Amino acid sequence: MTDNRTAIVTGAGSRRGIGQGIAHALAAQGWNVAVLDIDEASAKDTANALTEAHGVAAVSAACDVTDKSAVDAAVSTVEELLPAIGALVNNAGITSPVPFAEVSDAEWDRVFEVNVRGSYLMTKRVVDGMASRGFGRIVNLSSVSAERGGGVFGGVAYSAAKAGLLGFSRALARELGPAGVTVNSVAPGLIDTDITAGKLDPEHKAAMVADIPTRRAGRVEDVADVVAFLCRPESSYLTGVTYDINGGSHIH
Numbered sequence: 001m002t003d004n005r006t007a008i009v010t011g012a013g014s015r016r017g018i019g020q021g022i023a024h025a026l027a028a029q030g031w032n033v034a035v036l037d038i039d040e041a042s043a044k045d046t047a048n049a050l051t052e053a054h055g056v057a058a059v060s061a062a063c064d065v066t067d068k069s070a071v072d073a074a075v076s077t078v079e080e081l082l083p084a085i086g087a088l089v090n091n092a093g094i095t096s097p098v099p100f101a102e103v104s105d106a107e108w109d110r111v112f113e114v115n116v117r118g119s120y121l122m123t124k125r126v127v128d129g130m131a132s133r134g135f136g137r138i139v140n141l142s143s144v145s146a147e148r149g150g151g152v153f154g155g156v157a158y159s160a161a162k163a164g165l166l167g168f169s170r171a172l173a174r175e176l177g178p179a180g181v182t183v184n185s186v187a188p189g190l191i192d193t194d195i196t197a198g199k200l201d202p203e204h205k206a207a208m209v210a211d212i213p214t215r216r217a218g219r220v221e222d223v224a225d226v227v228a229f230l231c232r233p234e235s236s237y238l239t240g241v242t243y244d245i246n247g248g249s250h251i252h
């Protein structure tokens with residue numbers, strides 16, 4: 001039963017993004033959903049669409065996941081308005097294709113702040129409540145870049161940050177297993193969203209698709225289905241795992 005529980009999805013504002021796809025997949029399973037995004041207007045649009053499409057309770061909150069007080073305030077709002085938090089999907093992320101020779105300290109920090117610190121702050125804020133209730137599902141959005149060393153759109157900083165999330169998930173899975181909280185990762189390959197913001201030219205994209213055994217880019221639903229599966233109460237024996245969602249572009 002998920003209708004008495006709430007799932008938080010960060011970065012779920014982006015209209016064509018993976019996060020809103022995850023939010024819809026969770027709402028379709030009956031979860032109440034909290035949409036957190038740095039872009040307040042888009043978060044609100046997603047929350048409205050969730051209630052309209054699935055009849056669940058959904059709220060939105062403006063939240064920069066790198067800002068501890070913003071994270072605290074947003075989660076407090078969710079706790080006031082919706083049933084107990086049962087799932088957290090750390091989806092908010094930014095990419096960076098900058099080659100290592102050109103990476104500035106600021107760029108390195110920016111990529112780690114959102115992808116790693118943001119996931120840490122969100123998790124830290126919700127995890128005690130989950131553990132005290134004896135139920136929780138945490139899913140972190142890693143990337144195939146973490147496993148194969150870039151190759152989609154991510155450079156060294158992005159690959160390192162997303163690999164950091166794999167270690168974070170696995171170590172946390174060990175600590176939280178006894179409390180009924182699972183922690184897993186998904187590692188998507190090339191998924192058709194706006195994260196590359198027009199920076200991936202059509203020839204480059206076509207060459208990448210030609211190299212994918214399934215001969216297509218991934219869809220947000222491909223990722224959303226797996227995340228929703230990992231959040232089910234029945235998925236309680238899956239923890240510390242990484243699900244590859246890449247059309248076979250990285251088989252290892």
Ligand code: NAD
Nearest residue numbers: 011014017018038064065091092093143188190191193195
């Ligand atoms: P997207 O750019 O479409 O969406 C990202 C969302 O995160 C946006 O709504 C943005 O406003 C939000 N966001 C960014 N910084 C934030 C912050 N500091 N605080 C709160 N929200 C913030 O990206 P997407 O393609 O949907 O990617 C979603 C996740 O999946 C990311 O973690 C990304 O690294 C990962 N991923 C994407 C791909 C891909 O090919 N699209 C592949 C592997 C992994």
